[in-house]
Amino acid sequence: MASRAQGLLKGAVLNFARSPRDIQATVSSIISRGKQVQDQVAKQIKPTFANTIAPLAKFENNNGADTSIAIFLQNVSTDKSVRDASSEAEQQLSSFRIESLMREDVYKSVRAVLDNKAEMEALEPEDRLLVQKMEEEYRRNGLALSQGQRKQLGDIRMRLSELSIKFSRSINEKDGRILFTRQELDGLSEDYFDGRPTEIENGIEKFIVTTKYPDLVPVMQMAKSEQTRKSLMIVSESRCPENIAILEEAVRLRAQAAQLLGYRTHAEFVLEQNMAKTPQKVLDFEHDLRKKLDVLADKEIKEIETLKRADKAAAGEPYDGLFSWDFRFYSNMVKERRHKVSDEETRQYFPMKRVTRGILDIYQNMLGLRFAKIDNAPVWHSDVEMYEIWEANNESQFVGHFYLDLHPRDGKYNHACVNPIRACFARSDGTREYPVAVMLANFPKPTSSAPALLTHDDALTLLHEFGHVFHHICAETKWSRFQLDSVQMDFIEAPSQMLESWGWEPSVLRQFAVHYKTGEPIPEDLIKRTVAAKNEGAGLFNLRQVFFGLFDMAIHNTADGVVDVRSLYKKLREQTTRFSAGDTDTCGAATFGHMMGGYDAGYYGYLWAKVYSSDMYQSRFLKDGVDNPRTGMDYRYEILRPGGCRDAAVSLERFLGRGPSSNAFLESIGLALEK
Structure with a gap:
C-alpha cells in the first residue's frame, strides 16, 4: 500500500x-x-x-x-x-x-x-x-392525504427532526466523567494510567475516567471493585436524562404519523419496505432466537454466578445476584480462565497502525482495489488519514477516497460509524462521480510508552466498519439515491458483519498481528486460544442484542405510542439479558442513539442480517477460501455494486446460488441444529 x-x-x-x-x-x-x-x-x-x-x-x-x-x-x-x-x-x-x-x-x-x-x-x-x-x-x-392531514403530518415530521438532532447532540456533547483512586481501579493494566489526567479531590489524587469507550470498556471488563463498575455505569446511563422525554415524545409522534398514513403502528410503516415486511415476522424471529439462545445462556449464567459467589464469599459478603455492571467483568473472567486469553495479552499483538494496514490489504485483495495514503492531506483534524482508491488491474482507473478518524476527542461522535459523504453516480457526460466515505471510531490513542494498541474486539470493529466503507465505495448506480443509505435496513449490516469473520481466521491474523515492541508474529498458541474463545458468552451477548430489538419493537409497535421508556427498558433488559439494574435509577435508553438515528423499528436488523452474513461467509468464502479472488469479485459485483437499486434477496440469491438459510448462523454461535 x-x-x-x-x-x-x-x-x-x-x-x-x-x-x-x-x-x-x-x-x-x-x-x-x-x-x-x-x-x-x-x-x-x-x-x-x-x-x-x-x-x-x-x-x-x-x-x-x-x-x-x-x-x-x-x-x-x-x-x-x-x-x-x-x-x-x-x-x-x-x-x-x-x-x-x-x-x-x-x-x-x-x-x-x-x-x-x-x-x-x-x-x-x-x-x-x-x-x-x-x-x-x-x-x-x-x-x-387531505390538505389538513398533510399539514398535521408535516408538523409532526418537523418536530421529529428537531428531536432527533437534540437527542444526538446531547449524546455527543455530554460525556460523563468520574474520579477514581488507583486502588478503586485495581485490575486495570498499567498503560491504562499512562498519560491519564488526574484531579485532586479532598486532598487525594484521583484519575479521571470518562464514558468514552476507550475509558469505559476496560473498567467494566477488568476493574475488580464492583462499586467502581457500578458507579461508572450509573454515570454512563445518567448523562443525558433529557433524552428520555425526547424519545417518549418521538415515539408518540411516530405513532400518530403512522396512523395518519393508514398504518396501525410505526413499526408497520417502517417494516413495509424492509425484508421482514411485518412486525409479527420480526417478533417471531426475536422470540424464536431468544428461546434458542436461552439454552446457551443457562449454562453461561451458572458459570458467572459461581464466580461471583466465590468473590462475595472471599470478601465476606452475601451473594446478592447478577447486575448489569457484572456482565462484562465476569464474561471476560470466564474467557480468561477457560481459554487463558485476555485483552491485555492480545493487545500487545494488535498495534493499530499495523492492524489497519493489514485489514486494508485484505480489502484490496478481496475487492481488486489498490489504496494509497495521502501525505499532508487536507483534513479536519491532525488525527485523520486520507486515502485514494484505484482499480488494482488498471493503474489509471481512479475509484474514490476514504478518510479514517479513529481516536476520541472532545465533542466528537463517540461510537463507531461510517458516513457516506459523496455518492458514486453517472454524470451527464457519461463519466462517473467519485465516491467518498468517512469512518469515525474511538480507539485508544498512543501513550508515551506504547503506540495505539487494539483489543481483538477493536480489530473486529475495524473490519466491520471498513465493510460499510467499501459497500459505499463499490456501489455503482446511475443515481445517488440508490447508494448505501437506500439498502434495506435489515440487510445493510450483513456485508460488514460477514467481514468480521476474517478476524477469526488464523491465516488472516498472521498477516497483521505482531508484537508492538519486538515485531514477533502472534504466537500460534495465542491464535488457537483466541479462536477457541470465539463463542464464549455467545448466548448472553446475543440475548443483549435481542433485548435491544425487543425494546425497539415494544416502543414502536403500539397503536398510541404512549410508553414509559424508563420502566420498559429496565423490565425488558432484566427479563431478557438476565442481569438486574438493582437499585439504580438510570436508563440506558437515553444514550441508545439508534432509536433517534434511523434504526427506529429496525434494530432487529443486526441479528436478522447476521443470518445472511453467516450464510455468505460459510457458503462461499469459507468453502472457496477466504483469499479466493474470484469469490471476492463475485461479492463485490453481486452484493456491493447494486447498492439499493435491487432487492437484497435478489443479490443474496445471485451470490449464494440459492435462497438464504439460517443454519450457518446457528452453527456459528455454537447452537446444534435439530435433526
Whole structure:
C-alpha cells in the first residue's frame, strides 16, 4: 500500500474547512436551488422522465456532498461554533426536505410519469425504479392525504427532526466523567494510567475516567471493585436524562404519523419496505432466537454466578445476584480462565497502525482495489488519514477516497460509524462521480510508552466498519439515491458483519498481528486460544442484542405510542439479558442513539442480517477460501455494486446460488441444529 504526496491528489477533493458562515451559505444555496428545480418540475404541462424525474434526481446527485459535509461537521469539528452551525444546518435541511416531500404540485408531476405506462415500460430498470421510489416516498409522506392531514403530518415530521438532532447532540456533547483512586481501579493494566489526567479531590489524587469507550470498556471488563463498575455505569446511563422525554415524545409522534398514513403502528410503516415486511415476522424471529439462545445462556449464567459467589464469599459478603455492571467483568473472567486469553495479552499483538494496514490489504485483495495514503492531506483534524482508491488491474482507473478518524476527542461522535459523504453516480457526460466515505471510531490513542494498541474486539470493529466503507465505495448506480443509505435496513449490516469473520481466521491474523515492541508474529498458541474463545458468552451477548430489538419493537409497535421508556427498558433488559439494574435509577435508553438515528423499528436488523452474513461467509468464502479472488469479485459485483437499486434477496440469491438459510448462523454461535 503506497503513500502519495498531497500534490498528486486525484479526483475532486472535498473541502471540510467550513466556517459557520460557509455552512449557512451552503445551506441557503442548496435550498434555493432545490426550490427552483421543484418549481420548474411543478410547471410541466406534460410531465416526462426527462423533464420531471431526471431534474429532481440530478439535484440529489449534484448537492449530496455539500449536504453531507454541512451535517457531518457536527460530529468531528473541534470548534463548537462549527458544530453548532452544523446542527442548525441539519435542522434547516431536514425542514426543507420535509417541506419538499409535502409539495402536492411536484407529486402530481411525479405521479403522472408513473401513470404513463408506455413511458414506464420504455425506461431502463434503474430509471423505472427511480420513478417508483420517488412516488412511493411522496405517498409515504402524506401526499395522498387531505390538505389538513398533510399539514398535521408535516408538523409532526418537523418536530421529529428537531428531536432527533437534540437527542444526538446531547449524546455527543455530554460525556460523563468520574474520579477514581488507583486502588478503586485495581485490575486495570498499567498503560491504562499512562498519560491519564488526574484531579485532586479532598486532598487525594484521583484519575479521571470518562464514558468514552476507550475509558469505559476496560473498567467494566477488568476493574475488580464492583462499586467502581457500578458507579461508572450509573454515570454512563445518567448523562443525558433529557433524552428520555425526547424519545417518549418521538415515539408518540411516530405513532400518530403512522396512523395518519393508514398504518396501525410505526413499526408497520417502517417494516413495509424492509425484508421482514411485518412486525409479527420480526417478533417471531426475536422470540424464536431468544428461546434458542436461552439454552446457551443457562449454562453461561451458572458459570458467572459461581464466580461471583466465590468473590462475595472471599470478601465476606452475601451473594446478592447478577447486575448489569457484572456482565462484562465476569464474561471476560470466564474467557480468561477457560481459554487463558485476555485483552491485555492480545493487545500487545494488535498495534493499530499495523492492524489497519493489514485489514486494508485484505480489502484490496478481496475487492481488486489498490489504496494509497495521502501525505499532508487536507483534513479536519491532525488525527485523520486520507486515502485514494484505484482499480488494482488498471493503474489509471481512479475509484474514490476514504478518510479514517479513529481516536476520541472532545465533542466528537463517540461510537463507531461510517458516513457516506459523496455518492458514486453517472454524470451527464457519461463519466462517473467519485465516491467518498468517512469512518469515525474511538480507539485508544498512543501513550508515551506504547503506540495505539487494539483489543481483538477493536480489530473486529475495524473490519466491520471498513465493510460499510467499501459497500459505499463499490456501489455503482446511475443515481445517488440508490447508494448505501437506500439498502434495506435489515440487510445493510450483513456485508460488514460477514467481514468480521476474517478476524477469526488464523491465516488472516498472521498477516497483521505482531508484537508492538519486538515485531514477533502472534504466537500460534495465542491464535488457537483466541479462536477457541470465539463463542464464549455467545448466548448472553446475543440475548443483549435481542433485548435491544425487543425494546425497539415494544416502543414502536403500539397503536398510541404512549410508553414509559424508563420502566420498559429496565423490565425488558432484566427479563431478557438476565442481569438486574438493582437499585439504580438510570436508563440506558437515553444514550441508545439508534432509536433517534434511523434504526427506529429496525434494530432487529443486526441479528436478522447476521443470518445472511453467516450464510455468505460459510457458503462461499469459507468453502472457496477466504483469499479466493474470484469469490471476492463475485461479492463485490453481486452484493456491493447494486447498492439499493435491487432487492437484497435478489443479490443474496445471485451470490449464494440459492435462497438464504439460517443454519450457518446457528452453527456459528455454537447452537446444534435439530435433526
